[in-house]
Amino acid sequence: MLKRISFLFFLLLSAQQPGGSILAPAPPMGWMTWNYFGENINEKLVKEMADAMAQNGMLNAGYEYLMIDDGWQGGRDKKNNLIPDVEKFPSGIKALADYVHSKGLKLGIYSDAAPLTCAGYTASFGFEEQDAKTFAMWGIDYLKYDYCNAPKDVKTAIARYRAMADALQKCGRKIVFAVCEWGVREPWLWAAQQGAQLWRTTYDVRDAWSSVMEIYGQNVTLYPYAGPGHWNDPDMLIVGLRGSKGPAGLYGGIGCTDIEYQTNMSLWSMMAAPLIATNDIRSMHERTKNILLNKDVIAINQDVLGKQAERKIKDSVFDVLLKPLRGGDFALAILNHSDHAHEITIDFNTLGLQGSYEIKDLWRKDEMGIAKKWKGNVLSHETKLFRLQKIK
Numbered sequence: 001m002l003k004r005i006s007f008l009f010f011l012l013l014s015a016q017q018p019g020g021s022i023l024a025p026a027p028p029m030g031w032m033t034w035n036y037f038g039e040n041i042n043e044k045l046v047k048e049m050a051d052a053m054a055q056n057g058m059l060n061a062g063y064e065y066l067m068i069d070d071g072w073q074g075g076r077d078k079k080n081n082l083i084p085d086v087e088k089f090p091s092g093i094k095a096l097a098d099y100v101h102s103k104g105l106k107l108g109i110y111s112d113a114a115p116l117t118c119a120g121y122t123a124s125f126g127f128e129e130q131d132a133k134t135f136a137m138w139g140i141d142y143l144k145y146d147y148c149n150a151p152k153d154v155k156t157a158i159a160r161y162r163a164m165a166d167a168l169q170k171c172g173r174k175i176v177f178a179v180c181e182w183g184v185r186e187p188w189l190w191a192a193q194q195g196a197q198l199w200r201t202t203y204d205v206r207d208a209w210s211s212v213m214e215i216y217g218q219n220v221t222l223y224p225y226a227g228p229g230h231w232n233d234p235d236m237l238i239v240g241l242r243g244s245k246g247p248a249g250l251y252g253g254i255g256c257t258d259i260e261y262q263t264n265m266s267l268w269s270m271m272a273a274p275l276i277a278t279n280d281i282r283s284m285h286e287r288t289k290n291i292l293l294n295k296d297v298i299a300i301n302q303d304v305l306g307k308q309a310e311r312k313i314k315d316s317v318f319d320v321l322l323k324p325l326r327g328g329d330f331a332l333a334i335l336n337h338s339d340h341a342h343e344i345t346i347d348f349n350t351l352g353l354q355g356s357y358e359i360k361d362l363w364r365k366d367e368m369g370i371a372k373k374w375k376g377n378v379l380s381h382e383t384k385l386f387r388l389q390k391i392k
């Protein structure tokens with residue numbers, strides 16, 4: 001209870017800051033190496049991804065962070081400075097950051113609050129200030145900070161995340177700080193106060209429908225904790241992975257249908273989650289592109305109010321989510337999580353909405369006129385996504 005009150009107090013204070021001055025005023029968008037490439041990363045790959053993002057419409061659509069996950073590290077030099085693996089990154093991270101920045105993108109990197117990372121590479125515990133300065137010197141814009149090999153108790157976790165947050169605040173560069181302790185110690189209750197802009201709420205996503213549903217179920221209830229500069233992070237998108245080998249393909253990650261990928265994008269957008277693609281964006285299937293680059297859907301995710309959708313209906317066939325948007329608009333999502341198609345009717349009144357709205361179906365790109373309810377067929381595992389525009 002005390003923690004909840006102090007979180008609300010923190011929200012009150014942070015809400016008073018001028019919008020432009022906070023880090024991550026909207027959920028971060030980008031691409032991350034992990035789900036597809038795991039530790040098999042190098043500077044050539046990262047540059048190719050930067051080129052792809054600048055050319056394939058991703059950067060224009062808002063995907064601005066290019067993030068290097070675990071596997072880039074090469075230990076420490078004689079002065080204990082963190083260094084990259086020279087075989088994977090022979091030109092160094094600063095040169096890579098310069099290249100990424102020259103494309104109009106930002107660069108993210110990864111470390112861990114223990115001596116070693118999850119994949120066993122050199123990490124930052126005990127070297128927080130030195131590593132934060134190194135990241136700043138390289139031109140890093142985002143740090144994902146993992147929690148493998150660290151003590152289990154929440155007190156230590158808070159202290160270790162605080163140490164890195166403080167170091168980042170002193171490092172001379174604005175670096176978004178992403179906590180990754182998988183929701184185990186309820187970071188939504190403390191991570192923002194320690195200086196983080198987002199925190200993972202679940203274990204790793206897999207390229208499977210069951211994983212999308214499990215993670216959605218855990219994250220959807222956390223809507224009070226999301227807002228500008230402080231986001232729930234239900235892990236990366238799996239859109240377009242199509243059962244490829246890589247970490248997201250492990251433990252039953254057999255791939256999803258395009259309808260299911262569309263649901264992944266819809267729900268993450270509704271939950272104001274970071275939109276971090278992980279498929280091979282150098283050669284995207286048209287269907288994948290249509291899902292990741294739908295501007296109307298992205299606008300729901302990035303809306304300036306920064307509200308995470310609230311689940312209004314939960315039954316054995318479908319869920320209904322409602323997300324307030326600026327100007328009195330709403331985003332409405334209808335998820336059919338059952339194994340059969342269903343005809344569904346949603347009366348907007350039952351969701352607490354008064355009056356009439358202009359409806360737009362954001363996946364079919366269909367302006368449907370003014371209405372007080374929606375009735376239609378929703379396929380198995382499909383999410384219908386609408387913008388309800390308030391009639392002025």
Ligand code: GLA
Binds near residue numbers: 118180
């Ligand atoms: C953990 C994280 C993943 C990824 C790996 C890297 O499992 O949850 O997102 O960063 O570590 O080793």
